[in-house]
Amino acid sequence: MFKEFSKGLIKENPVFVLALGLCPALGVTSKVVNALGMGAGVIFVLLGSNIFVALLKNFIPEKVRIPAYIVIIASFVTIVEMVMEAFIPSLYESLGVFVPLIVVNCVILGRAEAFANKNNVGTSILDALGMGIGFTLALVAIALVREILGAGTVTLIPVGSWDGIITIPGLSQSPARVFSLAAGALLVMGYLQALINWATTKKAGESK
């Protein structure tokens, strides 16, 4: 049981290993806080859609499977979007356009297709949580590197009077701006993935 949950963290990490959901992984990761917000949104949508797909899998006809799934997903996304905008406007502000993008996050449909479609509600929930958390971890990792290198800061959630921004002295005066742009995002993604490859193969070698 626990495996359904834990596999998403590293072994089948949606971003680094399955290479899904790449656009948000790169698009929102110029700041750590965005990564966190995006991750939260994705976890919610993944949970909702995995539950509903698992529930409805027998009801939905094969031929319209994907349209049906995506409608379910889109509903959850729209709900997240509307609720967030209405009740936590500050978070909505900082995530901006990335919330509707959750719809097209390949991870979500991918999980609906590959997992919830074949499993019961309980395991689907675990899968969703695992994948969602794995996704969030990946985003945060990317965002940390990008923000530190590209802006010299780490932006977290503001608490009280603290604005949530940690500034790295020196770096923040003249950061390597490219890392906050598209090019840097792709580079960071590549190297992180390579790092994970290297670490996992090394581990496999050691456990032998």
Place this chain on the structure above:
Amino acid sequence: MKGLKTFSRGGIHPHGRKNLTNKKEIVTADIPETLIVPMAQHLGAPAEVVVAAGDEIKEGMLIGKPAGFISAAVHSPVSGTVKEITDVYLANGMKSSAVVIEKEEGFIPAEKTKSDSWKSKTPQELIEIVKDSGVVGLGGATFPANVKYMVPKGEKAEYLIINAVECEPYLSADHRLMLEKASELIEGLRIISKMVEPEKVAIGIEINKPDAIEIMRKQAEAENFDLEVVPLKLKYPQGDEKQLIKAVTGREVPSGGLPIAVGCVVSNVGTVNAVYEAVALGKPLYERTVSVTGLGVKNPGNFLTRVGTPISSLLEACGGIIDNPAKVVVGGPMMGFSIYDLDTPVTKGTSGILILTDEESGSGSRTACLSCGRCVSVCPMGLNPTKMFKFVDHDDYDSAMQNNLMDCKECGCCAYACPANIPLVQGMRLGKKMARKKKVS
């Protein structure tokens, strides 16, 4: 030198060093006590041994009979006793069975006299003689000459082109042959013409042999033989028949096709001489001219050598070699093979023996390919050597084949030019070998 003919694409100009031997007259080499006569001296199936250990044999006697359509007879170069039948490595790194002959004491080579009786023979009979004499192409490919001269039905040989290019650096055996045996060569040409029935006979000679151009022109005129002498611009590998045909006639032999597809038959001058000797003198092919040269030889020269002579014995004739040569090469420096065993025998295809010093071989350390494109621009076959090599390097033989690996003729231009010192030709060979192996399994 403008206006001289040559082939159009690729090619290189390696340092020549022909002057080491091209003034040296051909001398007859001493015949050693023991000769090793391999059965696989030609392209195609190795000959079948027809003698056994202990047999007494005579000079010129058949010791290996052709084992198929593309195969050639092998004759004893001396009189003596068969010591054993064994396996030896040839210069090309392959194994072949060989007849080891102990020369009889006091052996004196027979004198042959010229006869004109061939003039009354039919082309077919002449081809038979060529076949029975074990004549193969001496230009390097050692293709059985009788097969080549049998123009297939429906084809017509417009051109008989004599390959006197000798584009390989160092070598001068063909050059000397023309200077010393012009008359015999013209007679040989008459014989071949009778078999092949060409409309025109041309001889291609590179411009670095002006004396040969001169002498062939004069001799043909003197003997009233219609021979077009074509001086060619200096460029390696002009001696390759495809390039030669392109240079002389402007025609391109189609990929995978034979010269006859564009109406040509190409023969090396040495082959012409061998045909002359076989037909007019009745002497099978067991002797050839070998250039022994290179900066590592004390007295380089050209030697009329019996097939089966161990290389070490030839080297003695040149006064020995320097202490630590970089390589000993059989054949020309571009296409030849390096050997490790100096007792490797001379075969019909051995055109030269080179003792190279480090300075000459000029090999540096290998680096990664720079994509400089030199290999592409020098490849006379219009191939992309680096691409093929990379496929071979990644064991992707199918892709290498799709990139025309089989069109590569291993001329070596690419590897010669490559600044990264990549053994491109070896890669091509390996690729072909593995592709064949894969096909079989």
Place this chain on the structure above:
Amino acid sequence: MTYVGIIITFVFINNFILAQFMGLCPFIGVSKNVESAVGMGFAVTFVMSIAALATWAIQNFILVPLNIEFLQTITFILMIAALVQFVEMFIQKSSPSLYKALGIYLPLITTNCAVLGIALIAVRSDYNALESFVAGISAGLGFLLAIVLMSAIREKLDSEWVPEPLKGTPIAFITGGLMALAFMAFDKALLNNLIG
């Protein structure tokens, strides 16, 4: 904006892959060789252009008149999903080899952000029907350009000895990063100067 402007914008300046972070999954997944990259590129171009047009119709004939724009996401994606599935069935029938090459990525066009992206962008930019269509094609062509270039590079890298942990997708990302670096030459100022 003129049509030329739209084309330049979406092919070069706002190239979906190299500047907008949209459509990366198929970009990484289907760029291993040129043939399938070309196939994928055209499939995406086709879907994007039709999707831009279809969603324009939904927006202007259904959502706006009924004042239910909050359903944009769900209706657009529904339309796109249906379209993609249609294309998928069509390709499967008409060109099994292409279908095989595109494999699991065809269904993923549904979730290719680029398709929804162009639909939303076209609507937000107030494009008319033809402009939406042109924007769709151009964005698709931008994707095609990027993925074909990427696949040619990856084919080349296939015959090099790329360090082991970097093989596969990591090197593709890094390649994409360097491409994006170069594509920063195409900025909005360039567009403004070119078409005034």
Place this chain on the structure above:
Amino acid sequence: MINRVIYAFLSVGILGGALGLALAYAAKIFAVKKDERVGALEEILPGVNCGACGYPGCSGYAEAIVMEDAEMTLCSPGGAAVAAKIGEIMGAEVNVSSEKMVAQIMCRGTRETSKTKFEYDGIQDCNALHSSFGGDKVCPYGCLGLGSCIDVCPVDAIAKTEAGYLEIDRDKCISCGKCIDVCPTGVIKMIPYNARHIVACNSTDKGGVVRKYCSVGCIGCKMCEKKSPEGGFKVENFLAAIDYSAEGSRAEAVEVCPAKCIIDLDVVE
């Protein structure tokens, strides 16, 4: 306000219904028949794409089983278990007699232990080297050590040891036979997985000759036959071989072999 909810309900419902209908219709006209079994087979095949079956990868084999009635026992990595499952899917009885086999390199000679005849300068590939006079080792039978087999092994079972010879990890080997195909000297042989010993030499030269060029080569002295008669040793052509169906002890032979070329695979050096 409530109007909009109704509009939403109706319009999206109608849109969905229309698209659903269209798709259902399209599914009918574009229907492509696909054999479910291919997918099922693909799932149970191990997915190493080693090609041992002779088809292009696992999916190629899966297709071949369904479409071309290919043999069901060709997957050596999968072994008996997979063959049985294939049989299940195809609804056929499959006889698998197989004991797991693994490849082993029958040579432990290195450039230190074996004499060489020349200095090789060229592509580091066994086949390329072998084309030149059978390789630089005087011994024409042994492993050339350039590791062409390492490159083709799909599961990285072969590795060069520190001592310089190559070793195959029998736990990793999936007996695909690729190394055997690629090796130019034929020094790799299949042995049963359970076999503990190999005679690590492939030279059929006479003992005296072997001794001249290799210090770890089998000289055909027959000591193993004598000391471990129940071990299945047999010397033919001056080379010892083991008949693995014999199950007796071989320990003594390991001890006495003067060339030390009988290797106990369980003893890690």
Place this chain on the structure above:
Amino acid sequence: MSEEMKLKISSSPQIHSPASTAKIMWIVVVSLIPAGVWGVYAFGPRSILVLAASILAAVASEYLMGLVFKKSTLADGSAVLTGLLIGYNMPAEVPIYIAVLASVFAIVIVKWTFGGLGTNWMNPALAGRVFVFFSWTGGMSRWSMPHMVPDTVSGASPLGFLKTNMMTFSGTSSGPMDFLAGQNYPVDSYMDLFIGRIPGCIGEVSALLLLIGGIFLIILKIVNWEIPVFYIGSFALLTWIFGGMGFGNGFFSGDILFHLFTGGLMLGALFMATDMVTSPITRKGMIIYAIGCGFLTFLIRFYGSFPEGVSLAIILMNIFVPLINRATQPVKFGNLPKEKKND
């Protein structure tokens, strides 16, 4: 010959041309030196510091990567060349960390990520330069006047000056030279541009010395003439046709000389677009590539937001090289159309 002596066996050909990778690289380094000496003379000792920093950083990175991947590649000279070219592409007043990071990016990310020498598909030096340019635009724009030029305006390269000041300029002028003169920019003649009496990157200003070095390389056949000729040619042609439009002069009135001798075109066309690793392999491919470089340089320089455009144009074309190579395979011998087969 002694008994122990073992002969070397290698595949044909048994002889080899004197060319080698290291020789090529070091000759290119040598041919670049005159232009660098001029740069040091013009911009003062700080340029030595910049050059040293970039070269040392490149060599150190190469050394470290060599350790990681167990290859020793320092002797082939390519890292020194990359570092040198990066230094040449830096303004003399650039902060040292920028020069260092450009070299590190070039060697580690652009070159060794793909496997080291020969495997990279993008020009390392240029990618490194573009990376730092986009990251630290300000630091990369610290120009200084050559010491022999009276410092009337704060340093800016002629092209940069032209670009920024044209934005807010409302008068008229007949062309770039006239414009610069009108704004008191201290360039009097094309000779200033040609010799290198202008602000700019350390190694790019002396068109004269770069040309000499480049022609030397062409004569030695180390670079193919096609790339520089078609690059410069296509750029000059486009400049001539469209270059005058910005000054309201209509077609065919561009100032070719001005544009040829400014903004690193010579350095780029002769020494960087010609990097064999990142340029096409066949002659046809090289021509396509060079024309592409010319076009993009023109586009970026005249319409983009960056003043010069050479580096970006070359790395953009680098992206196309694998595709160009695919499309321009050599035609093999004997591969004739059917009807042409016999004559």
Place this chain on the structure above:
Amino acid sequence: MTDMLKTGSKLALICAVAALCLGAVNMVTEPQIAKFRAAKLQEALGQVSPGGAIGEEVAADDAVVISYYPVEDSGAISGYILNLKGAGYGGDLIILASFKPDGELIGSVLMEHDETPGLGKEAENDWYMKKYLGFKGGNIPTSKTQLSQADADAISGATITYTGIGNALIAGSDFAVELGGK
């Protein structure tokens, strides 16, 4: 056929139900969102306001000025708050700026933009906008040369943004003057 109908209706059902749910959620959230937006606007207006009562939004027919709010202080027009559209590096810049009736700039904020982080995005900050304050009409700086060396360095690398904002503000200032205290 019935099969097809069944498929169609099932999808229809899912869609309809989804839409219904969304409609329901929307009914709750929409007023909330509207309220929040209004509050946000008020906040921004307050930020730039010269002080006084902010009047109704008036649409403007101008290339740069989208709309404006007159501000009244004790009966007289004390200034205007303008909604401006400028051209930035990454696209349109939406600026809210307040001017005295004589055109002097008293406050401005960048509301919407698409500029590069670290470059044009700096314009979101107060210190950035301060460089324009207090000027009017053509005196509002648009180029680095009009700034001190330190200020010029601060905006270096993003002159397009700087010029774009400056130009929009000039147009705004002129517009305010033209309104003439009405």
